[in-house]
Amino acid sequence: MSGDNFAEKLPLAVARHIGAPGTIHDLQRLTGGANKTTWSFDADVGERQRFILQMSSIPLTAEPDPLAGVSPHLTAEEDAALMQAAVKVGVPAPRVRAVLDPADGLGSGYVTERVDGETLATRILRDDRYAAARKVMTRQCGEILATIHTIPLADAPFLKRFDPAELVAAQRKILAYRGLHLPALEWGLRWAAEHAPKNPRVTCVHGDFRLGNFIVGEEGIRLLLDWEIGQAGDPMQDLAWVCVKTWRFGGPKPVGGFGTREELFAAYEKASGHRVDPAQVRFWEAFGSVKWAVGCLGLGTRGVEEMNVERCAIGRRTEEPLWDFYNLIEGRD
Amino acid sequence: MPRSMPDSTILLKAAIKYLEEELMPTLDAYHRFKTRVTANALNIVRRELELRDDQAIAERVRLAALLGHEGDVEALSTELAERIRTGAAPLDQPGLREHLRQSLADALAINNPKWLTR
Numbered sequence: 243m244s245g246d247n248f249a250e251k252l253p254l255a256v257a258r259h260i261g262a263p264g265t266i267h268d269l270q271r272l273t274g275g276a277n278k279t280t281w282s283f284d285a286d287v288g289e290r291q292r293f294i295l296q297m298s299s300i301p302l303t304a305e306p307d308p309l310a311g312v313s314p315h316l317t318a319e320e321d322a323a324l325m326q327a328a329v330k331v332g333v334p335a336p337r338v339r340a341v342l343d344p345a346d347g348l349g350s351g352y353v354t355e356r357v358d359g360e361t362l363a364t365r366i367l368r369d370d371r372y373a374a375a376r377k378v379m380t381r382q383c384g385e386i387l388a389t390i391h392t393i394p395l396a397d398a399p400f401l402k403r404f405d406p407a408e409l410v411a412a413q414r415k416i417l418a419y420r421g422l423h424l425p426a427l428e429w430g431l432r433w434a435a436e437h438a439p440k441n442p443r444v445t446c447v448h449g450d451f452r453l454g455n456f457i458v459g460e461e462g463i464r465l466l467l468d469w470e471i472g473q474a475g476d477p478m479q480d481l482a483w484v485c486v487k488t489w490r491f492g493g494p495k496p497v498g499g500f501g502t503r504e505e506l507f508a509a510y511e512k513a514s515g516h517r518v519d520p521a522q523v524r525f526w527e528a529f530g531s532v533k534w535a536v537g538c539l540g541l542g543t544r545g546v547e548e549m550n551v552e553r554c555a556i557g558r559r560t561e562e563p564l565w566d567f568y569n570l571i572e573g574r575d
Numbered sequence: 576m577p578r579s580m581p582d583s584t585i586l587l588k589a590a591i592k593y594l595e596e597e598l599m600p601t602l603d604a605y606h607r608f609k610t611r612v613t614a615n616a617l618n619i620v621r622r623e624l625e626l627r628d629d630q631a632i633a634e635r636v637r638l639a640a641l642l643g644h645e646g647d648v649e650a651l652s653t654e655l656a657e658r659i660r661t662g663a664a665p666l667d668q669p670g671l672r673e674h675l676r677q678s679l680a681d682a683l684a685i686n687n688p689k690w691l692t693r
């Protein structure tokens with residue numbers, strides 16, 4: 243990932259792409275996941291500016307991932323290009339200042355402008371400081387999503403199209419690959435296959451639009467992060483994912499814990515001119531719960547490989563979204 | 576089978592009590608978080624020891640009724656998953672959804688009982 247001379251190469255890359263001299267200050271590693279590492283730093287680029295560096299990990303083996311391409315995932319270059327297309331239509335997406343290339347010798351990644359604010363869901367939902375933000379965030383969500391769904395697919399030609407049935411089939415394949423047999427999950431996947439929308443509208447879809455991926459200030463949502471599972475597909479899935487109970491972080495209301503579906507749908511309809519079918523969103527919310535159950539199993543499996551107690555414990559959360567799934571399809575919540 | 580004393584669930588309770596009441600207050604934020612996760616994992620094991628045997632007896636009865644034959648609870652559950660996946664079991668088979676919900680409720684009673692009342 244970051245070689246020994248990372249600290250020497252980064253200023254050169256910053257100078258080359260953004261501005262000289264590129265001197266780096268306060269370099270801090272923020273998160274390190276299996277797929278990417280996030281760094282925060284300031285740099286002298288004529289004046290001192292604040293940046294985020296996102297680096298993709300180099301795969302440890304040359305073996306093809308047996309699940310590659312089964313579900314949406316963008317390269318760092320595509321991710322950056324999608325954020326640029328989003329900014330162009332007015333979405334509060336990170337502003338890309340540099341896309342790393344082979345001459346930088348740093349691997350794949352990009353640099354964006356750093357924006358202050360809170361990402362921690364529990365603080366956004368509970369601190370008095372964000373009381374005013376919570377009042378406007380639902381409307382903002384509707385408006386931001388309406389704008390994302392106007393991104394011309396021609397501006398992001400690399401987005402793969404995933405029809406609802408393909409997204410359901412992808413979860414089935416992931417489960418089969420893991421070799422797991424859970425009756426409640428199989429039932430949910432078959433229900434999803436039978437209820438998947440036929441021929442929905444197709445737009446650019448963010449794919450991970452939820453609390454936790456918003457940078458929030460006292461006035462509301464400032465920035466929408468994590469564009470790496472962008473895809474072309476049914477836009478209604480973005481309205482549903484933010485409502486999935488796991489992403490309410492214990493908050494009392496359906497939209498991210500802070501808003502009502504009615505307010506979200508009304509804001510989206512007003513901003514987009516497209517009518518929202520609540521039943522179609524409900525399908526995506528139910529399927530989203532099933533998808534997250536598969537995600538918990540996957541993280542749990544990784545936890546076993548790594549002997550990591552935190553990841554292992556996520557495996558034991560599989561039943562939570564499944565329980566929510568059955569409540570949803572029975573009209574509760 | 577003779578059992579040693581104290582019971583394993585009591586041992587776990589004592590270990591968790593030490594982690595939560597004595598160790599955690601001395602730790603920095605990162606290790607406090609990891610220790611809370613660890614105590615939570617031990618609590619899952621404790622509840623599984625307390626609840627799972629009785630749950631498995633009831634689950635085996637439900638599975639045998641749904642599948643029409645006897646067997647080991649794990650094998651029966653895998654068979655049911657396979658029947659649902661292939662479509663051999665219709666989604667609306669009488670008793671099926673009730674069984675699935677009960678099994679989920681059982682698992683949540685072990686893994687995160689608070690989720691049932693949220």
